[in-house]
Amino acid sequence: RNRAARLSRLPQAPTRQVQSFEELPEYQRVNVQRAAGEMIGVANPFYRSHDRAAGATTVVAGHELINFASYDYLATNTDPRTLEAAKATVDRYGISASASRLVAGERPVHTELEMELASVYGVDAAVTFVSGYLTNVASISCLMGPQDLVIHDEFIHNSALAGIKQSGATRRLFRHNDVENLESVLRTLSTEFRRIMVIVEGVYSMDGDIANLPALLELRNRYGFWLMVDEAHALGVLGATGRGTFEHYGIDPKEVDIWMGTLSKTTSSCGGYIAGSQALIDILKAEAGGFVYSVGLAPVLAAAARCSLQILRSEPERTEKLHRNGALFLECARAAGLDTGLSLGFSVVPVIVGDSLRAVQLSNELLEQGINVLPIIHPAVPEGMARLRFFITCDHTEEQIRRSVAVTAERLKDLQERNFGLASLDM
């Protein structure tokens, strides 16, 4: 009773109302977008649910569609060999690694996949993480800290930005693919930094252009920084045998300090990797929180990715076909007067249409015409640069490409001619 009396004499903490999520400005933004879409009768193109594996074609709500929204670049997602490898691994190991690799999550297939990845890049070693996104976050924040500097292309992926933010390093950016601008940033550094890292993408995910690797390496050797290249959209895509940006330029891959990639695109699985020197990989395996404190990559995903990599290496004709498809798409799109921006064909071809509303409407109209392609709108790209992003795969047929480009050009022209008198929808 004494204790209760003592407590009742203590000053009371002010009552603080629990904030409801509905009150948040973030939620209000979501609702404004939803209401605006409903008001003008534009269906939400996102979260379309697919009834089967999505490759060059797919099925949405029972309708067979030509599909340009999935990045199964070499069409290994449904290859009988990948499925067989996955099934055999499930039979043996179940689904999950059930623990971090360090404790009880290690399976032989992890090492097999990592050796395969290291061999693709001709480097000492590789390590895998449970997602591509996590790979960037965990590795950048492990290697860099508050005394360091990260300079990146202005168009790098959100996951790399998240890694830089988490690292606490100073962040500077350079104009997209502008090596002279990067050099001017390097030349004018006023502070002494402990470490400097420059981050670029092999093939840029929104634009489909390619990093100027030879010029970047020349700068690396003069200014002394680590070069990290995100190969998410380049593995299986660039180079005669699909080994990526270094093969495209005929460069020794050992010259790049950190190769990063994802297992979700060309290797049609899930996860990500870093490939490089043995010391780099040893550091990440011991110190990267997103590796040490996270479950090991599911063995089934590792086995599927490994099988896809083996297909990539033994069947370069898939990459060749992808090159032909990308070139054909680009040629047809340009001939039809479409704005493909900086794209060089290969895996990613944007069709830039202007404001976000138009991109959403065009995507919806193409769906009605049997073509699935998704809009990329603000804030993923600057307003006015909204686009449809076409992912090209080796499985698309010439007919599918020609028809899709023709229908896109026709629907876009029609949309431009209709006067909506509506302000752009900032989705």
Ligand code: PMP
């Ligand atoms: N880097 C780039 C360039 C990407 O485009 C993506 C995702 N599309 C990632 C990293 C993250 O990979 P994941 O989706 O496999 O997590």
